[in-house]
Amino acid sequence: MCDAALLDLVHTCPACARSALRDEPAGNARIFLLCGKRPPPDRSSFSGARAHVLAGGSTAECLYQFKQRVDANELSSVRVTTTPRGRLTLMQYQELLFTALYSFRYHLVGGGAAACPDCACSATSDSPVPAVGEEVEALVRQLPPLKGNILVLQSPLIPGCFGHGFSTRCGGVSSGSPSLCSLNLASSRKRRDPDVLVAENWRRLALHAGFSSLPLHLPKVAHGAAVWVLGREQPDSYDAVVTDQRGVVLTAPGADCMTLLFADPRSKVIAAAHAGWRGTLGGVATATLDAMVSEFGCEAAEVMVAVGPSVGPCCFTLQPAEALQFLRIHPDCVPDPESPAPHVDLRLANRVLLERGGVRPAHIHDHMVAPQQQQQQQLLLTSCSSCDSAHFFSHNRDGAHFGTQVGFLWIREGGGS
Structure with a gap:
């Protein structure tokens, strides 16, 4: 079990993320930047922290990569930095890709384009939240079989x-x-x-x-x-x-x-x-x-x-x-x-x-x-x-x-x- 404050999933712009994480101990925070298909930020902007970029695919793919990293280290406690609307979206993925064994603590920043126009998910919290079930199902169907073929x-x-x-x-x-x-x-x-x-x-x-x-x-x-x-x-x-x-x-x-x-x-x-x-x-x-x-x-x-x-x-x-x-x-x-x-x-x-x-x-x-x-x-x-x-x-x-x-x-x- 890892302390929740030391494993962060960031789903927002670098500026808001740096502000949210400014109290983290230097060199101790493990930060995962959830970018999906958006261009990833410069890792160096998170000075003193180990930043891992989750990018290049759908949100489901990136979160599944994150889950594999969490599981490989036998961790289960995560702090998520995102916007209010981002939380609504990510909680759907959390429900599908994780179980009750995992603990997610959401830290909210921004709140809309007026608060931070550069944020991912900068729409307001009452904007429509996309359904993610089909995206997750498409992801798991294309996963390669493990330990050989079905026997x-x-x-x-x-x-x-x-x-x-x-x-x-x-x-x-x-x-x-x-x-x-x-x-x-x-x-x-x-x-x-x-x-x-x-x-x-x-x-x-x-x-x-x-x-x-x-x-x-x-x-x-x-x-x-x-x-x-x-x-x-x-x-x-x-x-x-x-x-x-x-x-x-x-x-x-x-x-x-x-x-x-x-x-x-x-x-x-x-x-x-x-x-x-x-x-x-x-x-x-x-x-x-x-x-x-x-x-x-x-x-x-x-x-x-x-x-x-x-x-x-x-x-x-x-x-x-x-x-x-x-x-x-x-x-x-x-x-x-x-x-x-x-x-x-x-x-x-x-x-x-x-x-x-x-x-x-x-x-x-x-x-x-x-x-x-x-x-x-x-x-x-x-x-x-x-x-x-x-x-x-x-x-x-x-x-x-x-x-x-x-x-x-x-x-x-x-x-x-």
């Missing part, structure tokens, strides 16, 4: 009558921090990735995977075992969704937590579930399977389950009081129960629960699938998300500012078996 992993268990996949972290535009780079698919007020970048990541994923024209349903995760049957009244929170509707994409988020995709090729019923350690103990996998059977007449033995990338027992530990609860599922779920921080095998726990629910062992694609039966992509699908930082986000590895990948599944229109 979607698939399971050979899911037949072609369904569209499905598991996203990786490759090919998106998120750059707010290393832990969010690049195809982050969840936004938060507490992280550096604004909604506009997450939406662009979703757009690119949907185009790549082939579901860009379809409605999307993402669980309102509660880390429990509640299941929403699509078409019924939607709960306030739930970790799984089930449907027999065609052309509707079900998704489940994960960043170490398991994403489970269920598909019954006979009944043409699908489900997606989010299974963290709490949801696993609560039986979300079994609850999802039960909903398919009770609501749509599926037979558990016909259901295929693909398990997305998740944290392995190599990396995942819990406190003993939490970890030892997994012993009631299977003793092998906790390989070191005497440890002060026992390791937990979430994938084994969910496999055991699914098999008890009637799913055939060969109908579950997880880390227990024999390696010689897998392609390289399928090996990635069953790897530990915490170990593989090149392909996956991980809360266990990255802490509170982690990114999110998803599993997604839909019934193709007119799809055969």
Whole structure:
């Protein structure tokens, strides 16, 4: 966190800026001059300060450059020097390109052509303020992909009558921090990735995977075992969704937590579930399977389950009081129960629960699938998300500012078996 007075974004004329910044400590202020397509002023006019010119493109482009500089230095507190009308304009960009993690303090100068005819945005504060949404959207659409191209992993268990996949972290535009780079698919007020970048990541994923024209349903995760049957009244929170509707994409988020995709090729019923350690103990996998059977007449033995990338027992530990609860599922779920921080095998726990629910062992694609039966992509699908930082986000590895990948599944229109 940087003191707000030491990081200044200047959106006004040099004369007003020098006046506004005259009390800054010499050589200490970091000043960013937002010029856009206007000719930049002479840096030397800001004597004693490090002045960086943001010029040559649209305001959105320049502010995005500024955001990248702020993020690269893990800063979040900014003082903005501008006119009253400039504040109204810049606050629109702030809303779209930044999150609540950032603090903006506006210092106003000028106020109109009569006060300072050389100021940028010298119009009065009641003049029309331009809409910036289209400009920002155009900016994010032309951003280059990071970490290579989009890579979607698939399971050979899911037949072609369904569209499905598991996203990786490759090919998106998120750059707010290393832990969010690049195809982050969840936004938060507490992280550096604004909604506009997450939406662009979703757009690119949907185009790549082939579901860009379809409605999307993402669980309102509660880390429990509640299941929403699509078409019924939607709960306030739930970790799984089930449907027999065609052309509707079900998704489940994960960043170490398991994403489970269920598909019954006979009944043409699908489900997606989010299974963290709490949801696993609560039986979300079994609850999802039960909903398919009770609501749509599926037979558990016909259901295929693909398990997305998740944290392995190599990396995942819990406190003993939490970890030892997994012993009631299977003793092998906790390989070191005497440890002060026992390791937990979430994938084994969910496999055991699914098999008890009637799913055939060969109908579950997880880390227990024999390696010689897998392609390289399928090996990635069953790897530990915490170990593989090149392909996956991980809360266990990255802490509170982690990114999110998803599993997604839909019934193709007119799809055969």
